[in-house]
Amino acid sequence: MKNKLFKTSLISSLAMVASALSVSSAFAEDVHWDDVVKKAEGQSVYFHAWGGSQEINRYLQWAGKELKAQYGVNFNHVKVTDIAETGSRLLAEKAAGKNSGGSVDMVWINGENFKSMKDNALLYGPFVSDLPNWQYVDKSLPVDSDFSEPTEGLEAPWGVGQLVFIHDTQSLNNPPVSYMEMLNYAKAYPNKLSYPKPPEFHGTSFLKSLLIELTDNDPSLAKPVDQADFAGVTQPLWNYLDEFHKVAWRGGKQFPAGTAETIQLLDDGQIDLAITFNPNAVYSAQASGNLSDTTTAYAMESGALSNIHFLAVPWNANAKEGALVAINFLLSPEAQSRKGDINVWGDPSVLNKQYLKGSAAKTQQFKSVAEPHPSWQSALEQEWLKRYGS
Incomplete structure (x- = not known):
């Protein structure tokens, strides 16, 4: 996955705007997951993610077909070489006051990109603990911290690097x-x-x-x-x-x-x-x-x-419900088992191994060295x- 700090001058110019906006809660008390799924049907989700691996691209194509068949969600992989490009786009949308109908619905991030997006109030949430498939996640992994930065429910763990x-x-x-x-x-x-x-x-x-x-x-x-x-x-x-x-x-x-x-x-x-x-x-x-x-x-x-890589939703996403359904699906035992299959992608899973099938349950992990700040x-x-x- 790509990590690069956004242009300092651009961040500085928007710091006052970002600090004035608070992160909204993903779910109101009277909103249930079934309502989210219903609203997601027919939505088109634009997922910005690195496009430099054929294995990953093919896996996301499979995920898109499943999301369409199971939930009626149109899942579009927007291939980027560096997710900082997406961050710059989101910063520009915030500067322009575009607080709804954004061009990005979902991002694959971690590390410096997450901190930049969090500091500039570019993320929707907290939402992670409201996902039904959160129950399967291995909480012994550092899933609530990203390069020492608390995630605060603003990004869902997707895999281990x-x-x-x-x-x-x-x-x-x-x-x-x-x-x-x-x-x-x-x-x-x-x-x-x-x-x-x-x-x-x-x-x-x-x-x-x-x-x-x-x-x-x-x-x-x-x-x-x-x-x-x-x-x-x-x-x-x-x-x-x-x-x-x-x-x-x-x-x-x-x-x-x-x-x-x-x-x-x-x-x-x-x-x-x-x-x-x-x-x-x-x-x-x-x-x-x-x-x-x-x-x-x-x-x-x-x-x-070693680090965890994550999925997040921008604050102004046009298809928030579709993005949440997509993230929840990507955290399912079905999707994580396929992602962890060494013949597919082989990305180590963030789920407890008891919920995984095939080679995903047998992934070898090495002694971990923590990322710097x-x-x-x-x-x-x-x-x-x-x-x-x-």
């Missing part, structure tokens, strides 16, 4: 299990390792994971960025990358566009490690013929950067682009 690496056991049976080992491997085998170019989500996640290990998870990473300390805290990261880029794929002058390209480069034998935020992505890629059966996923010894996302991206973006 973990930053892991994929390698081919035939060509590399002993992959690096720490970032220092990765640097040593890159020096020993030049032109065989890389990572997606920030601010692409997986590229920025790589930077955060690397920074956590290099600083032994400095306590400041759990707090808002302090510009006075930023240079000192991050210096080990830039020192590492200066060395890594010299021996990286294409000399660190070019970077893959995203996880899909790293998987393709791995399959072509150009690089030795692909990167993904889904431990089961390797199985989905194998099933679709994009990776050999000898590939497998693993996490660093210190653990895998959301403010580190943009700070790292901006500094990376300043140093290496040209």
Whole structure:
């Protein structure tokens, strides 16, 4: 899923507008779920979500057919490369006073995008605990916090993400299990390792994971960025990358566009490690013929950067009821079992395993490493682009 802080100037210009508006309650006391379902029938839901994965796109096509058949809801996947684009659109609609009939009904978000939308009062709710399928969610997962930001019922958990690496056991049976080992491997085998170019989500996640290990998870990473300390805290990261880029794929002058390209480069034998935020992505890629059966996923010894990704409804959605029905369906055991099927998408489920069927109930999860405070996302991206973006 994509994460990028909206333009600071745009947020600042709308801060007074946002602060003057409060988040409304999703359900009045006399409104029942049956009423929501009735109103949803015939509505068209425009769901803004990353469109960079064939497996995810096919899954959402299936979900759309089910929503149409079961509830009469027209479900439209609006494919975006970065959900920050949607955030900018919502901010513009708020600035224009468009408080109903909005162009976006539902969004796939987490991390910095959620905090930005929440801070600018762009989200409808709270609604999550009113969803009938909320009862199936595994409450032992951090479903009420998003990159340390309380969700307050404004977004529903949809899946679990973990930053892991994929390698081919035939060509590399002993992959690096720490970032220092990765640097040593890159020096020993030049032109065989890389990572997606920030601010692409997986590229920025790589930077955060690397920074956590290099600083032994400095306590400041759990707090808002302090510009006075930023240079000192991050210096080990830039020192590492200066060395890594010299021996990286294409000399660190070019970077893959995203996880899909790293998987393709791995399959072509150009690089030795692909990167993904889904431990089961390797199985989905194998099933679709994009990776050999000898590939497998693993996490660093210190653990895998982990988070929950969520679904939310904008405050001015034109099809609020349709969006709520869609989110509730996507939280159903039926939809979560299919999403977790390694032959479909393989996204780890947020439901208690007793409600899941097939391979979704057997998903492996690695030791978790918590995400830094959301403010580190943009700070790292901006500094990376300043140093290496040209």
